[in-house]
Amino acid sequence: MTTDCLNCPLRQRPVFEPMKGNELDFMRKFKTGELEINAGTTLMLEGTNSPQLYTALKGMGLRYKTLKSGERQVINFVLPGDFIGLQAGVMQEMQHSVEATTDMKLCVFDRKNLWRLFRDCPERAYDLTWLAAVEEHLLGENLAILGHMNGLRRIASAFVRLHDRGAALGLAHNGRMPLPYKQQDLADALGLSLVHTNKTLRHLRKGGAVRWMNGQLEVLDYDLLCGIAGLDPGRRAILRPLI
Amino acid sequence: MTTDCLNCPLRQRPVFEPMKGNELDFMRKFKTGELEINAGTTLMLEGTNSPQLYTALKGMGLRYKTLKSGERQVINFVLPGDFIGLQAGVMQEMQHSVEATTDMKLCVFDRKNLWRLFRDCPERAYDLTWLAAVEEHLLGENLAILGHMNGLRRIASAFVRLHDRGAALGLAHNGRMPLPYKQQDLADALGLSLVHTNKTLRHLRKGGAVRWMNGQLEVLDYDLLCGIAGLDPGRRAILRPLI
DNA sequence: CGTTGAATTGACAAGTTTCAAGTCTTGTGG
DNA sequence: CCACAAGACTTGAAACTTGTCAATTCAACG
The missing domain is CATH 1.10.10.10 (Winged helix-like DNA-binding domain superfamily/Winged helix DNA-binding domain)
Known part of the structure; x- marks a missing residue:
């Protein structure tokens, strides 16, 4: 049995913008399940697309690019609450890979429902853009x-x-x-x-x-x-x- | 007299995703005017908010952060077609400054209409998120x-x-x-x-x-x-x- | 035990910054 | 028209930071 968004322990944290009523309702439909993966699993691979999008619930991971020389640039550390796969969602393919460093638990969404999110829940669409802007800010700091x-x-x-x-x-x-x-x-x-x-x-x-x-x-x-x-x-x- | 979006010379460029009919209509209403600024003008200032958002039409500029030490990190070079002010639009304030290096011409939008964009034109909202994702990708490369x-x-x-x-x-x-x-x-x-x-x-x-x-x-x-x-x-x- | 992957250490080479000075260009006022 | 000032660009030398190479230690595991 997966956790209902209503009881999501992450959502209560004061770092996160509170959701309005209809947003929460929408998310409960948008969420398609949960995924548990082992440490070392590659969740998304640079250059490929993924039918799923995720929000990290537990565990930690890494986003990284692999350079032609074989070296690796870690773009960011993935902690609970991080959204994974936005690039794959809106662009053709991921521009970086995501790997689980520890065992992880993730909230799963279907990429094909992403458009419905934009159409039916503009509040959530706005938040997604906001998230992308925060990500951009963090990369700028890096x-x-x-x-x-x-x-x-x-x-x-x-x-x-x-x-x-x-x-x-x-x-x-x-x-x-x-x-x-x-x-x-x-x-x-x-x-x-x-x-x-x-x-x-x-x-x-x-x-x-x-x-x-x-x-x-x-x-x-x-x-x-x-x-x-x-x-x-x-x-x-x-x-x-x-x- | 400002250019009508219909005749926007940038839009024809093959780097840009073509707009569907209703998107173009929406943009014509969303656009509130054009702005010409002189070289050296600070268009947006880190830590402040701006009532306006822009798309660069002509000229070049810089996005940069000023560090506590007084040094400057240039985040990116601003060229025609670049959208300016997304952070100010969705977050509380800009996390970097934007300055015109040459004289520039910009397409102007009202920040307060941004929410209307999400509500009334999900296609454009999607594109805005896409743009943010592209920006994130570019920063990752940097x-x-x-x-x-x-x-x-x-x-x-x-x-x-x-x-x-x-x-x-x-x-x-x-x-x-x-x-x-x-x-x-x-x-x-x-x-x-x-x-x-x-x-x-x-x-x-x-x-x-x-x-x-x-x-x-x-x-x-x-x-x-x-x-x-x-x-x-x-x-x-x-x-x-x-x- | 032997093996493996991670962490640690020392010595040296390479890349980069800092300092200091000089040149070139442009615009301005005498 | 020239002298001057300001800003950008250029250059050399010395000091410092960081990378590379090569070994060694350590802990976990079969």
């Missing part, structure tokens, strides 16, 4: 990070932002949250070599700002970490819709 | 470029992609097109220092692949340039809608 920060600041920024996302989802407690990625994943996200990432992690650990071991992130000194990252510790998360 | 390429390849990639965009818009002839930016703009887009950008440009010039002087880009050897950039010379532009 770009600025890669373009203007050295390794230390990049990693500090990544940790602050992951921690904030985790906190907004209720995954973080006292600065600790699960972060089940490999150093290579982080390196590929930040455009750093594995070796340099490793050495910088040690540096941060010795500095007492943050530790990341055995898939656990521990933010020991949030203000210090924000200081290294050049981020304002008081800034607010952007409100976004949940699809 | 990210991969910053993350994995050295200065030479970054600049080569930027030139190939600008050239292709220009060619699709009919701005390029025999590999030549206007590119009225400063070296500093390119450096800020690619996350390179001005000095290194300059030296790398000389390197490319000497190699005979491409020249960029006096606001003119001359692609002398497209295949060579693609080779440096690590791009496939035969790849196709992504079809996208025009708003």
